[in-house]
Amino acid sequence: MIIRLARDGAVHLDAREDFKRFKVVVEDAKKDVARARTALAKVAKLEDAATAWVAEAALRKWDGRANDRAWQDGLTAMIAKAEPHGWVDRAAGAIKAHVEWVA
Numbered sequence: 001m002i003i004r005l006a007r008d009g010a011v012h013l014d015a016r017e018d019f020k021r022f023k024v025v026v027e028d029a030k031k032d033v034a035r036a037r038t039a040l041a042k043v044a045k046l047e048d049a050a051t052a053w054v055a056e057a058a059l060r061k062w063d064g065r066a067n068d069r070a071w072q073d074g075l076t077a078m079i080a081k082a083e084p085h086g087w088v089d090r091a092a093g094a095i096k097a098h099v100e101w102v103a
Helices: 033-039 056-060 069-085
Strands: 002-005 009-013 023-027 043-045 051-053 094-102
Touching: 023 043, 033 043, 033 094, 043 094, 051 056, 056 069
Parallel strands: 002 023, 023 094
Antiparallel strands: 002 009, 043 051, 051 094
């Protein structure tokens, strides 16, 4: 699953059925963290240029996924596998993802 911040500022959910990969991709060769932080604010909190905390609630409400029981179950399983590694912040309701910057 990839949360992608496009050059135009739109946020997309790509590879929606891939629960084994989880990352944020920012289309910005300059690595403008402030711009990305603002654009992703409703979905994720950028801790720094390499780390994002993605809101579980935002994922669960993503267009076309809120009522998709199989997808919701897949997300739940992904989160359960990430938790023992410290990649889940239950208090904040967020899942850790690495950030990739692409030109």
